[in-house]
Amino acid sequence: MLILKNATAVQLEPAFVKEGLDIVIEKGMIKEIGSNLHSKYANARIRDLKGKLVMPGxxxxxxxxxxxxxxxxxxxxxxxxxxxxxxxxxxxxxxxxxxxxxxxxxxxxxxxxxxxxxxxxxxxxxxxxxxxxxxxxxxxxxxxxxxxxxxxxxxxxxxxxxxxxxxxxxxxxxxxxxxxxxxxxxxxxxxxxxxxxxxxxxxxxxxxxxxxxxxxxxxxxxxxxxxxxxxxxxxxxxxxxxxxxxxxxxxxxxxxxxxxxxxxxxxxxxxxxxxxxxxxxxxxxxxxxxxxxxxxxxxxxxxxxxxxxxxxxxxxxxxxxxxxxxxxxxxxxxxxxxxxxxxxxxxxxxxxxxxxSAKFGQLAPGNKADLTILDYVSPTPLMAENIAGHFAFGLNASNVSSVIVEGEFVYEDREFPFDVTEIYTQARKVVARLWKAMDDLK
Missing domain, CATH: 3.20.20.140 (Metal-dependent hydrolases)
Known part of the structure:
Protein backbone atom coordinates (compact mmCIF):
# COMPACT_ATOMS: atom_id res chain seq x y z
CA MET A 1 0.00 0.00 0.00
CA LEU A 2 1.17 3.50 -0.91
CA ILE A 3 -0.16 6.77 0.48
CA LEU A 4 0.46 10.07 -1.27
CA LYS A 5 0.32 12.43 1.69
CA ASN A 6 -0.56 16.11 1.61
CA ALA A 7 -1.41 16.27 -2.09
CA THR A 8 -3.23 19.01 -3.93
CA ALA A 9 -5.76 16.92 -5.83
CA VAL A 10 -6.58 18.29 -9.29
CA GLN A 11 -9.28 16.63 -11.38
CA LEU A 12 -10.01 17.77 -14.92
CA GLU A 13 -13.53 16.45 -15.53
CA PRO A 14 -15.55 17.27 -13.52
CA ALA A 15 -13.07 19.88 -12.39
CA PHE A 16 -12.00 20.30 -8.80
CA VAL A 17 -8.97 21.43 -6.79
CA LYS A 18 -8.65 20.23 -3.20
CA GLU A 19 -5.61 20.84 -1.01
CA GLY A 20 -4.20 18.75 1.83
CA LEU A 21 -5.55 15.36 0.79
CA ASP A 22 -4.09 11.88 1.17
CA ILE A 23 -4.51 9.39 -1.68
CA VAL A 24 -4.41 5.72 -0.70
CA ILE A 25 -3.26 3.32 -3.43
CA GLU A 26 -3.50 -0.46 -3.24
CA LYS A 27 -3.16 -3.15 -5.91
CA GLY A 28 -2.98 -0.61 -8.71
CA MET A 29 -6.18 1.17 -7.71
CA ILE A 30 -7.16 4.25 -5.75
CA LYS A 31 -8.56 2.81 -2.52
CA GLU A 32 -9.46 5.99 -0.66
CA ILE A 33 -8.97 9.73 -0.82
CA GLY A 34 -9.42 12.16 2.07
CA SER A 35 -7.78 14.11 4.89
CA ASN A 36 -5.24 12.59 7.32
CA LEU A 37 -5.63 9.07 5.99
CA HIS A 38 -1.94 8.34 6.59
CA SER A 39 -2.75 7.86 10.27
CA LYS A 40 -5.34 5.21 9.39
CA TYR A 41 -2.92 2.84 7.64
CA ALA A 42 0.02 2.27 9.96
CA ASN A 43 1.91 -0.14 7.69
CA ALA A 44 1.59 1.82 4.45
CA ARG A 45 4.52 3.36 2.56
CA ILE A 46 4.05 7.11 2.79
CA ARG A 47 5.26 9.64 0.24
CA ASP A 48 4.87 13.22 1.48
CA LEU A 49 4.14 15.38 -1.57
CA LYS A 50 4.20 18.65 0.38
CA GLY A 51 1.38 20.16 -1.62
CA LYS A 52 2.38 19.02 -5.12
CA LEU A 53 -0.41 18.64 -7.66
CA VAL A 54 -1.73 15.14 -8.28
CA MET A 55 -4.01 14.62 -11.26
CA PRO A 56 -5.40 11.66 -13.22
CA GLY A 57 -2.84 10.43 -15.72
CA SER A 357 -12.85 -2.25 -19.03
CA ALA A 358 -11.72 -0.28 -16.00
CA LYS A 359 -12.21 3.21 -14.54
CA PHE A 360 -9.76 5.97 -15.47
CA GLY A 361 -9.62 9.74 -15.17
CA GLN A 362 -11.14 10.33 -11.72
CA LEU A 363 -9.47 10.86 -8.37
CA ALA A 364 -11.91 8.51 -6.71
CA PRO A 365 -11.95 5.02 -5.20
CA GLY A 366 -12.17 2.27 -7.79
CA ASN A 367 -10.23 4.19 -10.45
CA LYS A 368 -6.89 3.00 -11.77
CA ALA A 369 -3.98 4.61 -9.92
CA ASP A 370 -2.48 6.17 -13.05
CA LEU A 371 -1.37 9.59 -11.80
CA THR A 372 0.69 12.57 -12.92
CA ILE A 373 2.41 14.60 -10.20
CA LEU A 374 3.51 18.20 -10.79
CA ASP A 375 5.43 20.79 -8.78
CA TYR A 376 3.59 23.75 -10.29
CA VAL A 377 3.75 26.95 -8.22
CA SER A 378 1.39 29.58 -9.57
CA PRO A 379 1.38 33.34 -8.87
CA THR A 380 -2.42 33.22 -9.18
CA PRO A 381 -5.03 31.00 -7.51
CA LEU A 382 -5.59 27.52 -8.95
CA MET A 383 -9.24 26.52 -8.70
CA ALA A 384 -11.84 24.44 -10.46
CA GLU A 385 -13.06 27.43 -12.44
CA ASN A 386 -9.66 28.26 -13.97
CA ILE A 387 -7.77 24.96 -14.36
CA ALA A 388 -8.07 25.20 -18.14
CA GLY A 389 -6.47 28.64 -18.14
CA HIS A 390 -3.51 27.29 -16.18
CA PHE A 391 -3.07 24.51 -18.76
CA ALA A 392 -3.24 26.90 -21.69
CA PHE A 393 -1.05 29.65 -20.24
CA GLY A 394 1.04 28.19 -17.42
CA LEU A 395 1.55 24.47 -16.86
CA ASN A 396 4.04 22.60 -19.04
CA ALA A 397 5.97 19.34 -19.11
CA SER A 398 8.83 20.84 -17.10
CA ASN A 399 6.47 20.80 -14.09
CA VAL A 400 6.22 16.99 -14.18
CA SER A 401 8.07 15.58 -11.18
CA SER A 402 6.71 12.03 -10.92
CA VAL A 403 4.45 9.59 -12.75
CA ILE A 404 2.57 6.60 -11.31
CA VAL A 405 1.15 3.81 -13.48
CA GLU A 406 -0.92 0.96 -12.02
CA GLY A 407 0.04 2.20 -8.54
CA GLU A 408 3.80 2.10 -9.12
CA PHE A 409 6.25 4.97 -9.60
CA VAL A 410 7.66 4.72 -13.11
CA TYR A 411 9.27 8.16 -12.79
CA GLU A 412 10.02 9.63 -9.37
CA ASP A 413 11.55 13.02 -8.61
CA ARG A 414 12.54 13.30 -12.28
CA GLU A 415 14.40 9.98 -12.26
CA PHE A 416 13.57 6.65 -13.88
CA PRO A 417 13.96 3.52 -11.71
CA PHE A 418 16.76 2.30 -14.02
CA ASP A 419 19.65 3.90 -15.86
CA VAL A 420 18.54 5.05 -19.31
CA THR A 421 21.95 6.28 -20.48
CA GLU A 422 22.82 3.09 -22.35
CA ILE A 423 19.42 3.04 -24.06
CA TYR A 424 20.07 6.45 -25.59
CA THR A 425 23.62 5.45 -26.52
CA GLN A 426 22.29 2.37 -28.30
CA ALA A 427 19.64 4.47 -30.05
CA ARG A 428 22.26 6.74 -31.60
CA LYS A 429 24.07 3.68 -32.97
CA VAL A 430 20.91 2.08 -34.32
CA VAL A 431 19.71 5.28 -35.97
CA ALA A 432 22.82 5.53 -38.17
CA ARG A 433 22.01 2.11 -39.61
CA LEU A 434 18.32 2.99 -39.94
CA TRP A 435 18.90 6.19 -41.86
CA LYS A 436 21.35 4.41 -44.19
CA ALA A 437 18.74 1.72 -44.81
CA MET A 438 16.27 4.44 -45.78
CA ASP A 439 18.71 5.83 -48.36
CA ASP A 440 19.36 2.33 -49.71
CA LEU A 441 15.62 2.06 -50.48
CA LYS A 442 15.73 4.90 -53.01
Whole structure:
Protein backbone atom coordinates (compact mmCIF):
# COMPACT_ATOMS: atom_id res chain seq x y z
CA MET A 1 0.00 0.00 0.00
CA LEU A 2 1.17 3.50 -0.91
CA ILE A 3 -0.16 6.77 0.48
CA LEU A 4 0.46 10.07 -1.27
CA LYS A 5 0.32 12.43 1.69
CA ASN A 6 -0.56 16.11 1.61
CA ALA A 7 -1.41 16.27 -2.09
CA THR A 8 -3.23 19.01 -3.93
CA ALA A 9 -5.76 16.92 -5.83
CA VAL A 10 -6.58 18.29 -9.29
CA GLN A 11 -9.28 16.63 -11.38
CA LEU A 12 -10.01 17.77 -14.92
CA GLU A 13 -13.53 16.45 -15.53
CA PRO A 14 -15.55 17.27 -13.52
CA ALA A 15 -13.07 19.88 -12.39
CA PHE A 16 -12.00 20.30 -8.80
CA VAL A 17 -8.97 21.43 -6.79
CA LYS A 18 -8.65 20.23 -3.20
CA GLU A 19 -5.61 20.84 -1.01
CA GLY A 20 -4.20 18.75 1.83
CA LEU A 21 -5.55 15.36 0.79
CA ASP A 22 -4.09 11.88 1.17
CA ILE A 23 -4.51 9.39 -1.68
CA VAL A 24 -4.41 5.72 -0.70
CA ILE A 25 -3.26 3.32 -3.43
CA GLU A 26 -3.50 -0.46 -3.24
CA LYS A 27 -3.16 -3.15 -5.91
CA GLY A 28 -2.98 -0.61 -8.71
CA MET A 29 -6.18 1.17 -7.71
CA ILE A 30 -7.16 4.25 -5.75
CA LYS A 31 -8.56 2.81 -2.52
CA GLU A 32 -9.46 5.99 -0.66
CA ILE A 33 -8.97 9.73 -0.82
CA GLY A 34 -9.42 12.16 2.07
CA SER A 35 -7.78 14.11 4.89
CA ASN A 36 -5.24 12.59 7.32
CA LEU A 37 -5.63 9.07 5.99
CA HIS A 38 -1.94 8.34 6.59
CA SER A 39 -2.75 7.86 10.27
CA LYS A 40 -5.34 5.21 9.39
CA TYR A 41 -2.92 2.84 7.64
CA ALA A 42 0.02 2.27 9.96
CA ASN A 43 1.91 -0.14 7.69
CA ALA A 44 1.59 1.82 4.45
CA ARG A 45 4.52 3.36 2.56
CA ILE A 46 4.05 7.11 2.79
CA ARG A 47 5.26 9.64 0.24
CA ASP A 48 4.87 13.22 1.48
CA LEU A 49 4.14 15.38 -1.57
CA LYS A 50 4.20 18.65 0.38
CA GLY A 51 1.38 20.16 -1.62
CA LYS A 52 2.38 19.02 -5.12
CA LEU A 53 -0.41 18.64 -7.66
CA VAL A 54 -1.73 15.14 -8.28
CA MET A 55 -4.01 14.62 -11.26
CA PRO A 56 -5.40 11.66 -13.22
CA GLY A 57 -2.84 10.43 -15.72
CA UNK A 58 -2.42 12.17 -19.06
CA UNK A 59 -3.18 10.16 -22.21
CA UNK A 60 -1.74 10.73 -25.68
CA UNK A 61 -4.55 9.32 -27.79
CA UNK A 62 -2.79 8.92 -31.16
CA UNK A 63 0.94 8.45 -31.65
CA UNK A 64 3.43 6.63 -33.87
CA UNK A 65 6.21 5.05 -31.82
CA UNK A 66 7.90 3.84 -35.00
CA UNK A 67 8.82 7.50 -35.63
CA UNK A 68 10.93 7.84 -32.49
CA UNK A 69 14.24 7.78 -34.40
CA UNK A 70 13.22 10.34 -37.01
CA UNK A 71 14.18 13.40 -34.96
CA UNK A 72 16.71 15.52 -36.86
CA UNK A 73 16.70 12.93 -39.62
CA UNK A 74 19.72 13.05 -41.97
CA UNK A 75 18.48 10.65 -44.63
CA UNK A 76 18.17 12.03 -48.15
CA UNK A 77 14.59 13.29 -48.22
CA UNK A 78 13.36 14.71 -51.52
CA UNK A 79 11.37 17.96 -51.59
CA UNK A 80 7.78 17.11 -50.66
CA UNK A 81 5.28 19.72 -51.89
CA UNK A 82 2.14 17.91 -50.71
CA UNK A 83 0.93 15.42 -48.13
CA UNK A 84 1.25 12.31 -50.30
CA UNK A 85 4.83 13.30 -51.17
CA UNK A 86 5.63 13.60 -47.45
CA UNK A 87 4.31 10.09 -46.90
CA UNK A 88 6.22 8.60 -49.83
CA UNK A 89 9.51 10.43 -49.35
CA UNK A 90 9.77 10.24 -45.57
CA UNK A 91 7.39 8.09 -43.55
CA UNK A 92 6.85 5.22 -45.98
CA UNK A 93 10.62 4.91 -46.41
CA UNK A 94 11.23 5.04 -42.66
CA UNK A 95 8.69 2.34 -41.86
CA UNK A 96 10.11 0.05 -44.58
CA UNK A 97 13.60 0.39 -43.07
CA UNK A 98 12.57 -0.70 -39.56
CA UNK A 99 13.64 -4.06 -38.17
CA UNK A 100 13.20 -5.65 -34.75
CA UNK A 101 16.11 -3.87 -33.05
CA UNK A 102 15.37 -0.40 -34.39
CA UNK A 103 11.66 -0.77 -33.63
CA UNK A 104 12.29 -1.87 -30.04
CA UNK A 105 14.65 1.03 -29.38
CA UNK A 106 12.30 3.50 -31.07
CA UNK A 107 9.34 2.29 -29.02
CA UNK A 108 11.27 2.24 -25.75
CA UNK A 109 12.65 5.76 -26.27
CA UNK A 110 9.14 7.01 -27.07
CA UNK A 111 7.76 5.30 -23.95
CA UNK A 112 10.38 6.88 -21.71
CA UNK A 113 9.90 10.33 -23.18
CA UNK A 114 6.12 10.04 -22.90
CA UNK A 115 6.47 9.30 -19.20
CA UNK A 116 8.93 12.16 -18.75
CA UNK A 117 6.35 14.47 -20.35
CA UNK A 118 3.72 13.37 -17.84
CA UNK A 119 1.88 10.69 -19.82
CA UNK A 120 0.69 7.57 -18.07
CA UNK A 121 -0.70 6.12 -21.32
CA UNK A 122 -0.12 6.33 -25.07
CA UNK A 123 -2.30 4.91 -27.85
CA UNK A 124 0.08 3.88 -30.64
CA UNK A 125 -0.50 3.22 -34.35
CA UNK A 126 2.30 1.16 -35.89
CA UNK A 127 3.78 0.46 -39.36
CA UNK A 128 6.78 -1.65 -40.42
CA UNK A 129 5.82 -3.43 -43.67
CA UNK A 130 9.00 -5.53 -43.85
CA UNK A 131 8.81 -6.52 -40.16
CA UNK A 132 5.16 -7.38 -39.57
CA UNK A 133 4.96 -10.65 -37.65
CA UNK A 134 5.88 -10.04 -34.02
CA UNK A 135 6.25 -6.29 -34.39
CA UNK A 136 3.44 -5.42 -31.98
CA UNK A 137 4.87 -7.62 -29.25
CA UNK A 138 8.23 -5.89 -29.78
CA UNK A 139 6.49 -2.59 -29.04
CA UNK A 140 4.73 -4.14 -26.05
CA UNK A 141 8.10 -5.10 -24.57
CA UNK A 142 9.10 -1.42 -24.70
CA UNK A 143 5.88 -0.37 -22.98
CA UNK A 144 6.44 -2.92 -20.21
CA UNK A 145 10.13 -2.05 -19.77
CA UNK A 146 9.26 1.62 -19.26
CA UNK A 147 6.13 0.87 -17.24
CA UNK A 148 3.89 2.86 -19.59
CA UNK A 149 0.27 1.89 -20.13
CA UNK A 150 -0.89 1.92 -23.72
CA UNK A 151 -2.41 0.38 -26.79
CA UNK A 152 -0.97 -0.49 -30.18
CA UNK A 153 -2.01 -1.99 -33.49
CA UNK A 154 -0.60 -2.64 -36.96
CA UNK A 155 -1.35 -0.25 -39.83
CA UNK A 156 -3.02 -2.62 -42.29
CA UNK A 157 -2.40 -1.38 -45.84
CA UNK A 158 -2.02 -2.50 -49.45
CA UNK A 159 0.46 0.21 -50.41
CA UNK A 160 3.50 -2.05 -50.87
CA UNK A 161 2.44 -5.63 -51.69
CA UNK A 162 -1.32 -5.54 -52.22
CA UNK A 163 -3.67 -8.10 -50.69
CA UNK A 164 -0.89 -10.29 -49.29
CA UNK A 165 0.41 -7.36 -47.24
CA UNK A 166 -3.10 -6.54 -46.03
CA UNK A 167 -3.66 -10.11 -44.92
CA UNK A 168 -0.36 -10.16 -43.01
CA UNK A 169 -1.25 -6.88 -41.30
CA UNK A 170 -4.63 -8.16 -40.19
CA UNK A 171 -3.07 -11.42 -38.99
CA UNK A 172 -0.61 -9.46 -36.85
CA UNK A 173 -3.44 -7.46 -35.30
CA UNK A 174 -5.42 -10.60 -34.49
CA UNK A 175 -2.32 -12.44 -33.25
CA UNK A 176 -1.47 -9.57 -30.92
CA UNK A 177 -5.01 -9.29 -29.54
CA UNK A 178 -4.94 -13.01 -28.80
CA UNK A 179 -1.54 -12.63 -27.12
CA UNK A 180 -3.01 -9.93 -24.88
CA UNK A 181 -5.98 -12.14 -24.01
CA UNK A 182 -3.65 -15.02 -23.10
CA UNK A 183 -1.40 -12.74 -21.02
CA UNK A 184 -4.42 -11.40 -19.11
CA UNK A 185 -5.62 -14.91 -18.38
CA UNK A 186 -2.17 -16.01 -17.26
CA UNK A 187 -1.72 -12.92 -15.12
CA UNK A 188 2.06 -13.09 -14.64
CA UNK A 189 2.66 -9.61 -16.10
CA UNK A 190 0.90 -6.32 -15.35
CA UNK A 191 -2.03 -5.67 -17.67
CA UNK A 192 -0.67 -2.46 -19.18
CA UNK A 193 -1.01 -2.97 -22.93
CA UNK A 194 -4.15 -3.44 -25.03
CA UNK A 195 -4.88 -3.87 -28.72
CA UNK A 196 -6.77 -2.07 -31.45
CA UNK A 197 -7.28 -3.45 -34.95
CA UNK A 198 -5.23 -1.08 -37.08
CA UNK A 199 -5.42 0.24 -40.62
CA UNK A 200 -3.43 2.99 -42.30
CA UNK A 201 -6.13 5.01 -44.09
CA UNK A 202 -9.10 4.24 -46.37
CA UNK A 203 -7.15 5.19 -49.50
CA UNK A 204 -4.64 2.37 -48.91
CA UNK A 205 -7.15 -0.32 -47.90
CA UNK A 206 -9.29 -1.99 -50.57
CA UNK A 207 -12.74 -3.41 -49.93
CA UNK A 208 -11.12 -6.85 -49.59
CA UNK A 209 -9.01 -5.38 -46.81
CA UNK A 210 -12.05 -3.86 -45.11
CA UNK A 211 -13.67 -7.30 -45.11
CA UNK A 212 -10.60 -8.75 -43.38
CA UNK A 213 -10.61 -5.92 -40.83
CA UNK A 214 -14.31 -6.42 -40.13
CA UNK A 215 -13.75 -10.11 -39.46
CA UNK A 216 -10.83 -9.26 -37.16
CA UNK A 217 -12.94 -6.87 -35.11
CA UNK A 218 -15.68 -9.47 -34.73
CA UNK A 219 -13.15 -12.16 -33.81
CA UNK A 220 -11.25 -10.13 -31.21
CA UNK A 221 -13.86 -7.74 -29.83
CA UNK A 222 -11.50 -4.80 -30.43
CA UNK A 223 -12.08 -1.48 -32.20
CA UNK A 224 -10.59 0.06 -35.32
CA UNK A 225 -7.74 2.61 -35.17
CA UNK A 226 -7.30 4.39 -38.51
CA UNK A 227 -6.40 7.73 -40.12
CA UNK A 228 -9.37 9.27 -41.93
CA UNK A 229 -9.61 12.37 -44.15
CA UNK A 230 -6.19 13.61 -43.02
CA UNK A 231 -5.86 15.08 -46.48
CA UNK A 232 -8.47 15.84 -49.16
CA UNK A 233 -6.94 13.03 -51.25
CA UNK A 234 -8.48 10.43 -48.93
CA UNK A 235 -11.96 11.84 -49.59
CA UNK A 236 -11.40 12.23 -53.33
CA UNK A 237 -10.08 8.67 -53.58
CA UNK A 238 -13.15 7.32 -51.81
CA UNK A 239 -15.50 9.22 -54.10
CA UNK A 240 -13.54 8.22 -57.21
CA UNK A 241 -13.16 4.52 -56.51
CA UNK A 242 -16.15 3.71 -54.29
CA UNK A 243 -18.64 6.55 -54.81
CA UNK A 244 -18.96 6.92 -51.04
CA UNK A 245 -17.88 9.26 -48.27
CA UNK A 246 -14.98 7.94 -46.19
CA UNK A 247 -16.81 7.02 -42.97
CA UNK A 248 -19.88 5.85 -44.89
CA UNK A 249 -17.67 3.30 -46.63
CA UNK A 250 -16.08 2.09 -43.37
CA UNK A 251 -19.46 1.89 -41.67
CA UNK A 252 -20.82 -0.34 -44.44
CA UNK A 253 -18.27 -2.93 -43.26
CA UNK A 254 -19.24 -2.59 -39.57
CA UNK A 255 -15.98 -0.84 -38.69
CA UNK A 256 -17.36 2.13 -36.72
CA UNK A 257 -18.36 1.55 -33.10
CA UNK A 258 -17.76 2.91 -29.58
CA UNK A 259 -14.19 1.56 -29.57
CA UNK A 260 -13.26 3.14 -32.91
CA UNK A 261 -10.48 5.72 -32.91
CA UNK A 262 -10.42 7.95 -35.99
CA UNK A 263 -7.37 10.19 -36.35
CA UNK A 264 -7.52 13.65 -37.97
CA UNK A 265 -10.86 13.77 -39.83
CA UNK A 266 -10.28 17.25 -41.27
CA UNK A 267 -12.42 16.79 -44.35
CA UNK A 268 -15.25 14.55 -43.21
CA UNK A 269 -18.70 15.33 -44.56
CA UNK A 270 -21.71 16.17 -42.42
CA UNK A 271 -23.02 12.67 -43.20
CA UNK A 272 -19.74 11.17 -41.97
CA UNK A 273 -19.77 13.23 -38.78
CA UNK A 274 -23.34 12.10 -38.09
CA UNK A 275 -22.24 8.44 -38.40
CA UNK A 276 -19.26 8.99 -36.09
CA UNK A 277 -21.52 10.61 -33.48
CA UNK A 278 -24.30 8.05 -33.80
CA UNK A 279 -21.85 5.17 -33.36
CA UNK A 280 -20.25 6.97 -30.35
CA UNK A 281 -16.78 6.75 -31.94
CA UNK A 282 -13.85 9.02 -31.15
CA UNK A 283 -12.11 11.59 -33.32
CA UNK A 284 -8.51 12.31 -32.28
CA UNK A 285 -7.27 15.81 -33.12
CA UNK A 286 -3.52 16.23 -33.83
CA UNK A 287 -3.00 19.98 -34.14
CA UNK A 288 0.80 20.17 -34.47
CA UNK A 289 0.97 17.38 -37.05
CA UNK A 290 -1.75 19.01 -39.12
CA UNK A 291 0.18 22.29 -39.06
CA UNK A 292 3.49 20.59 -39.87
CA UNK A 293 2.01 18.83 -42.90
CA UNK A 294 0.18 21.99 -44.02
CA UNK A 295 -3.03 20.05 -44.57
CA UNK A 296 -5.35 22.66 -43.10
CA UNK A 297 -7.46 23.08 -39.98
CA UNK A 298 -10.39 20.99 -38.78
CA UNK A 299 -13.06 23.68 -38.87
CA UNK A 300 -15.73 21.15 -37.82
CA UNK A 301 -14.03 20.12 -34.57
CA UNK A 302 -16.89 21.37 -32.42
CA UNK A 303 -19.42 19.17 -34.21
CA UNK A 304 -17.99 15.88 -32.96
CA UNK A 305 -19.47 14.26 -29.87
CA UNK A 306 -16.20 12.65 -28.73
CA UNK A 307 -12.83 14.35 -29.28
CA UNK A 308 -9.46 13.46 -27.80
CA UNK A 309 -5.95 14.84 -28.40
CA UNK A 310 -2.93 13.11 -29.94
CA UNK A 311 0.42 14.03 -31.43
CA UNK A 312 0.60 11.81 -34.54
CA UNK A 313 4.22 11.01 -33.74
CA UNK A 314 5.47 14.46 -32.69
CA UNK A 315 6.58 13.28 -29.25
CA UNK A 316 4.07 12.92 -26.42
CA UNK A 317 4.11 16.32 -24.73
CA UNK A 318 0.38 16.78 -24.21
CA UNK A 319 0.79 20.08 -22.40
CA UNK A 320 2.27 21.48 -25.58
CA UNK A 321 -0.29 19.71 -27.75
CA UNK A 322 -3.19 21.24 -25.82
CA UNK A 323 -1.69 24.71 -26.20
CA UNK A 324 -1.23 24.32 -29.95
CA UNK A 325 -4.73 22.88 -30.35
CA UNK A 326 -6.27 25.81 -28.49
CA UNK A 327 -4.19 28.56 -30.06
CA UNK A 328 -4.67 27.22 -33.60
CA UNK A 329 -8.39 27.05 -32.95
CA UNK A 330 -8.45 30.66 -31.80
CA UNK A 331 -6.26 31.72 -34.72
CA UNK A 332 -8.86 30.17 -37.04
CA UNK A 333 -11.61 32.20 -35.44
CA UNK A 334 -13.02 29.27 -33.47
CA UNK A 335 -15.44 29.88 -30.58
CA UNK A 336 -14.13 27.33 -28.06
CA UNK A 337 -12.18 28.24 -24.93
CA UNK A 338 -9.42 26.31 -23.08
CA UNK A 339 -11.93 24.29 -21.07
CA UNK A 340 -13.11 22.54 -24.27
CA UNK A 341 -9.58 21.41 -25.02
CA UNK A 342 -9.01 20.35 -21.43
CA UNK A 343 -12.08 18.11 -21.82
CA UNK A 344 -10.51 16.73 -25.03
CA UNK A 345 -7.35 15.93 -23.06
CA UNK A 346 -9.36 14.24 -20.31
CA UNK A 347 -11.20 12.17 -22.91
CA UNK A 348 -8.12 10.01 -23.46
CA UNK A 349 -9.07 8.36 -20.18
CA UNK A 350 -12.49 7.52 -21.61
CA UNK A 351 -10.76 5.76 -24.50
CA UNK A 352 -8.80 3.69 -21.99
CA UNK A 353 -11.94 2.88 -20.00
CA UNK A 354 -13.66 1.53 -23.11
CA UNK A 355 -10.73 -0.70 -24.01
CA UNK A 356 -9.39 -1.82 -20.63
CA SER A 357 -12.85 -2.25 -19.03
CA ALA A 358 -11.72 -0.28 -16.00
CA LYS A 359 -12.21 3.21 -14.54
CA PHE A 360 -9.76 5.97 -15.47
CA GLY A 361 -9.62 9.74 -15.17
CA GLN A 362 -11.14 10.33 -11.72
CA LEU A 363 -9.47 10.86 -8.37
CA ALA A 364 -11.91 8.51 -6.71
CA PRO A 365 -11.95 5.02 -5.20
CA GLY A 366 -12.17 2.27 -7.79
CA ASN A 367 -10.23 4.19 -10.45
CA LYS A 368 -6.89 3.00 -11.77
CA ALA A 369 -3.98 4.61 -9.92
CA ASP A 370 -2.48 6.17 -13.05
CA LEU A 371 -1.37 9.59 -11.80
CA THR A 372 0.69 12.57 -12.92
CA ILE A 373 2.41 14.60 -10.20
CA LEU A 374 3.51 18.20 -10.79
CA ASP A 375 5.43 20.79 -8.78
CA TYR A 376 3.59 23.75 -10.29
CA VAL A 377 3.75 26.95 -8.22
CA SER A 378 1.39 29.58 -9.57
CA PRO A 379 1.38 33.34 -8.87
CA THR A 380 -2.42 33.22 -9.18
CA PRO A 381 -5.03 31.00 -7.51
CA LEU A 382 -5.59 27.52 -8.95
CA MET A 383 -9.24 26.52 -8.70
CA ALA A 384 -11.84 24.44 -10.46
CA GLU A 385 -13.06 27.43 -12.44
CA ASN A 386 -9.66 28.26 -13.97
CA ILE A 387 -7.77 24.96 -14.36
CA ALA A 388 -8.07 25.20 -18.14
CA GLY A 389 -6.47 28.64 -18.14
CA HIS A 390 -3.51 27.29 -16.18
CA PHE A 391 -3.07 24.51 -18.76
CA ALA A 392 -3.24 26.90 -21.69
CA PHE A 393 -1.05 29.65 -20.24
CA GLY A 394 1.04 28.19 -17.42
CA LEU A 395 1.55 24.47 -16.86
CA ASN A 396 4.04 22.60 -19.04
CA ALA A 397 5.97 19.34 -19.11
CA SER A 398 8.83 20.84 -17.10
CA ASN A 399 6.47 20.80 -14.09
CA VAL A 400 6.22 16.99 -14.18
CA SER A 401 8.07 15.58 -11.18
CA SER A 402 6.71 12.03 -10.92
CA VAL A 403 4.45 9.59 -12.75
CA ILE A 404 2.57 6.60 -11.31
CA VAL A 405 1.15 3.81 -13.48
CA GLU A 406 -0.92 0.96 -12.02
CA GLY A 407 0.04 2.20 -8.54
CA GLU A 408 3.80 2.10 -9.12
CA PHE A 409 6.25 4.97 -9.60
CA VAL A 410 7.66 4.72 -13.11
CA TYR A 411 9.27 8.16 -12.79
CA GLU A 412 10.02 9.63 -9.37
CA ASP A 413 11.55 13.02 -8.61
CA ARG A 414 12.54 13.30 -12.28
CA GLU A 415 14.40 9.98 -12.26
CA PHE A 416 13.57 6.65 -13.88
CA PRO A 417 13.96 3.52 -11.71
CA PHE A 418 16.76 2.30 -14.02
CA ASP A 419 19.65 3.90 -15.86
CA VAL A 420 18.54 5.05 -19.31
CA THR A 421 21.95 6.28 -20.48
CA GLU A 422 22.82 3.09 -22.35
CA ILE A 423 19.42 3.04 -24.06
CA TYR A 424 20.07 6.45 -25.59
CA THR A 425 23.62 5.45 -26.52
CA GLN A 426 22.29 2.37 -28.30
CA ALA A 427 19.64 4.47 -30.05
CA ARG A 428 22.26 6.74 -31.60
CA LYS A 429 24.07 3.68 -32.97
CA VAL A 430 20.91 2.08 -34.32
CA VAL A 431 19.71 5.28 -35.97
CA ALA A 432 22.82 5.53 -38.17
CA ARG A 433 22.01 2.11 -39.61
CA LEU A 434 18.32 2.99 -39.94
CA TRP A 435 18.90 6.19 -41.86
CA LYS A 436 21.35 4.41 -44.19
CA ALA A 437 18.74 1.72 -44.81
CA MET A 438 16.27 4.44 -45.78
CA ASP A 439 18.71 5.83 -48.36
CA ASP A 440 19.36 2.33 -49.71
CA LEU A 441 15.62 2.06 -50.48
CA LYS A 442 15.73 4.90 -53.01
Missing amino acids: IVCSHNHFYSGLARGIMADIKPSPDFISILKNLWWRLDKALDEESLYISGLICSLEAIKSGCTSVIDHHASPYYIKGSLNTLRKGFLKAGLRGMTCFETTDRNRGLDEMAEGVEENVRFAQLIDAAKEKGDEPYLVEAHIGAHAPFTVSNEGLTLLSDAIKTTGRGLHIHVAEDRYDVTHSHHHYDQDVIERLDDYGLINHKSLLAHGLFLSEKDIAIVNKKDAFLVHNARSNMNNAIGYNEKLGRFKNVALGTDGIGADMFEELKFAFFKHRDSGGPMWPDSFLKHLHNGNELLARNF
